[in-house]
């Protein structure tokens with residue numbers, strides 16, 4: 031009952047060094063803290079915990095997938111010393127891949143939709159990646175960034191298209207690391223009632239859910255969707271795939287199809303929720319104000335979802351979600367008055383939190 035009987039926290043500047051030094055950058059991926067969100071836990075009478083994936087060296091949950099995909103390519107013998115890693119990515123997987131490529135001596139080529147933030151594109155280039163921002167078109171279109179990445183790899187000797195969406199080495203990385211870490215951090219089976227998060231590739235949700243369902247008695251695993259994604263309706267309708275319609279301010283999440291990473295687990299989900307952008311932006315500002323956490327929009331959406339799931343499961347339960355990345359990569363949008371107005375979200379931010387909208 032570790033998570034439910036946490037001793038009162040006594041702040042201290044002394045830090046305990048409980049881990050040994052690690053082997054290079056890749057050794058620093060994972061083993062992130064599990065943070066109790068105090069105010070939201072108090073409000074719901076539950077324990078709401080966020081896995082601090084923004085603390086990975088590349089700044090996001092996608093470092094785990096990046097390392098898993100590269101290790102898989104090495105193990106399969108398709109990536110040899112001096113080779114090139116090629117991926118289609120909305121940004122964070124690319125950043126993770128670029129870091130791991132530098133640490134392991136590979137070249138890195140990234141295709142991404144040109145709707146993504148400039149901060150992410152710049153960072154990829156600073157990390158030495160060759161970046162191709164391409165028009166954001168549907169997966170069915172041959173010019174979609176994933177297909178372009180695949181074709182680039184077909185033309186490049188000693189290269190691998192890591193295929194984060196359908197290569198299940200992605201979910202496997204979360205099955206082997208994120209899932210076990212969460213279970214250990216809550217104090218083992220019986221101490222976690224719910225896990226919920228949104229999906230891009232579905233690697234995180236699928237890998238963590240599979241591990242928890244195998245090892246944590248009675249745990250429920252739920253999917254959270256942004257507007258414009260089809261997975262919530264897919265689950266609620268018992269497997270009917272609708273056309274993608276609408277959009278969201280969140281980046282890196284939302285899906286128009288069931289990826290190979292998600293496929294083995296989607297029918298095993300206990301439920302799903304769609305979270306409107308109004309709630310995500312409000313939570314983004316609340317996390318900053320109440321918890322001191324400077325989070326990106328997918329993390330804020332995940333926390334709203336965890337809050338809703340806590341209310342569904344009832345008082346005394348423990349619910350875990352993922353804090354995917356920080357706001358640093360999106361700050362020129364998320365804290366800009368003009369941008370928030372352009373998304374019709376100004377009124378979603380309560381008056382006492384308007385002071386955080388500091389950019390024109």
Ligand SMILES: Cc1ncc(COP(=O)(O)O)c(C=O)c1O
Pocket residue numbers: 090091092120121122123228229230231232233234235281282283326328329354355
């Ligand atoms: C900011 C952010 N949050 C969440 C996700 C979703 O993670 P997954 O691909 O494991 O579903 C991504 C994926 O790129 C992301 O960039």
